[in-house]
Amino acid sequence: MLDRAPAEIAKDTATRRVRFRGAGFVPDSSRHGGWIALALVIALWQVAGSAGLVNPLFLPAPSAIAHAIYQLAISGALWQHVSASLLRIGVGWLLGTAAGVAVGFAIGLSRLARSVGITFISALFPIPKIALLPLLILWLGIGEEPKIATIALGVFFSTAISVYSGVDAVPRNLIRMAQSFNVPFATIVRKVIWPGALPAILAGFRITASVALLLVVSAEMVGAQYGIGAFVLQAGNLMQTDQLLAGVVILSVFGLAVGKVIGWLETRLLHWR
Amino acid sequence: MDLIANHISHRFGDLAVLDDVSFTVSAGEVVAIVGPSGCGKSTLLSILGGLLQPTSGAAELRGAPPADSLNPLTFVFQDFALLPWATVEENVEFPLLHAQLTAAQRRVLVEDALRRTGLTDFRTTYPKQLSGGMRQRVGISRALAVKPAILLMDEPLSALDSQTRELLMEDFVRLLADGGMGAVYVTHNLEEAARLADRIVVLSRRPGRIREVVTVPMTRAARGEIAAREQLLALQNQIWSLIRNEAIDAEREVQHA
Numbered sequence: 001m002l003d004r005a006p007a008e009i010a011k012d013t014a015t016r017r018v019r020f021r022g023a024g025f026v027p028d029s030s031r032h033g034g035w036i037a038l039a040l041v042i043a044l045w046q047v048a049g050s051a052g053l054v055n056p057l058f059l060p061a062p063s064a065i066a067h068a069i070y071q072l073a074i075s076g077a078l079w080q081h082v083s084a085s086l087l088r089i090g091v092g093w094l095l096g097t098a099a100g101v102a103v104g105f106a107i108g109l110s111r112l113a114r115s116v117g118i119t120f121i122s123a124l125f126p127i128p129k130i131a132l133l134p135l136l137i138l139w140l141g142i143g144e145e146p147k148i149a150t151i152a153l154g155v156f157f158s159t160a161i162s163v164y165s166g167v168d169a170v171p172r173n174l175i176r177m178a179q180s181f182n183v184p185f186a187t188i189v190r191k192v193i194w195p196g197a198l199p200a201i202l203a204g205f206r207i208t209a210s211v212a213l214l215l216v217v218s219a220e221m222v223g224a225q226y227g228i229g230a231f232v233l234q235a236g237n238l239m240q241t242d243q244l245l246a247g248v249v250i251l252s253v254f255g256l257a258v259g260k261v262i263g264w265l266e267t268r269l270l271h272w273r
Numbered sequence: 274m275d276l277i278a279n280h281i282s283h284r285f286g287d288l289a290v291l292d293d294v295s296f297t298v299s300a301g302e303v304v305a306i307v308g309p310s311g312c313g314k315s316t317l318l319s320i321l322g323g324l325l326q327p328t329s330g331a332a333e334l335r336g337a338p339p340a341d342s343l344n345p346l347t348f349v350f351q352d353f354a355l356l357p358w359a360t361v362e363e364n365v366e367f368p369l370l371h372a373q374l375t376a377a378q379r380r381v382l383v384e385d386a387l388r389r390t391g392l393t394d395f396r397t398t399y400p401k402q403l404s405g406g407m408r409q410r411v412g413i414s415r416a417l418a419v420k421p422a423i424l425l426m427d428e429p430l431s432a433l434d435s436q437t438r439e440l441l442m443e444d445f446v447r448l449l450a451d452g453g454m455g456a457v458y459v460t461h462n463l464e465e466a467a468r469l470a471d472r473i474v475v476l477s478r479r480p481g482r483i484r485e486v487v488t489v490p491m492t493r494a495a496r497g498e499i500a501a502r503e504q505l506l507a508l509q510n511q512i513w514s515l516i517r518n519e520a521i522d523a524e525r526e527v528q529h530a
Contacts, residue, residue: 124367174356180324180347181367182371192356196358227428
């Protein structure tokens, strides 16, 4: 073996590049890829609609949906429905969020609140909140209150869970550090736990905004004259699919807008990450 | 102000971690605590600093702390424990926020602490933008800002590379040189212990008991001289011989755990 080794090395003098094997598995996305894909799908959809390949009763073309939105806007009906939904979502989300943050922090910070709170949340969280709407109508009457209460309930549970999970995830070493400097409890909550839990809380907001949107549509479908849910239901009953999809597009735009606002909040408040 | 470990024992459930540990850290003295892995060094430090209640015995203070000390027993943590959402300046100011100080007084303390640790130019930097060594400097700066009587340092250099360790060790020697501040320095690195400590408390394998208290027979200033190096090396070897077999046993125990 030793005698042969130099001869073998001398024979193979050509070099070859080491093959790159490290590609992929990077959680990254192209900046405009999503928008380009969306535009492509809409363009294809439009082409299919214009060419008569799709029955407009079942799937109206994007241009027909845009026209329906325009008609709704100039008639004033769009604002009437959107403002009714926004009011319900806004009030319901704020109430549910305020209560959820308070209860989430209590669970995260107090042993007693944790043992009581988690039991109740585990029991009540899985219940579809829309199923409680008839009961809430009985309790609160016909009007805005039961719809707002349904949204608030749905938002409350998700918020409480994300808040106490966020509090639990605050690194213990930071709390110990603060304690080692005799920092008072309230200051630890304000200066350590709140900012430490904020990423989870904002992630929770993303979820609760969607929950609020789902519940407002469901609640408006059950009993409302105005609102995007009521409008979509009415359009469906009348087979006005362009109007129906106009409502769906408005909901989608609302979801996108909320996502953007939360993304902006994350950029502003979590710039340190 | 003296810090006294008075017959401290501690258990985590069925696991006995410390057994009847007693020693005193006098004002301005630096005491290193060394021992095999898992012997309870960090637990002992947490008890001494009031972050953990011992099962029996107590951590006690004797004498008044310096009048200007805002937090006589102050930790420097192994993992730095910096607030990631706060700048260097805000991290250093953090322990001062609840003190009865005006904004101007706080600013003076922060400026002084930043200057002593060479962080003045990094005041607006966030921890994630700093190297490990610089992060630990922020931790030290934060500790200095409250003018401690005794620093409680839990393996403060173990997360750092050797060059950074060397630089920070020089900083520790400089900061502790005038004897105005004492320290309890927990480490598994015998060289660090020999370079910094006046006395070295050698703990046994778990449950940690005091095996020996070794006095370093020269001033810290003299330890930088070449002639002193051989003597310090001999001291390290002496301590290593005390804990070597137990360190091997502890290592095997960890592997089997």
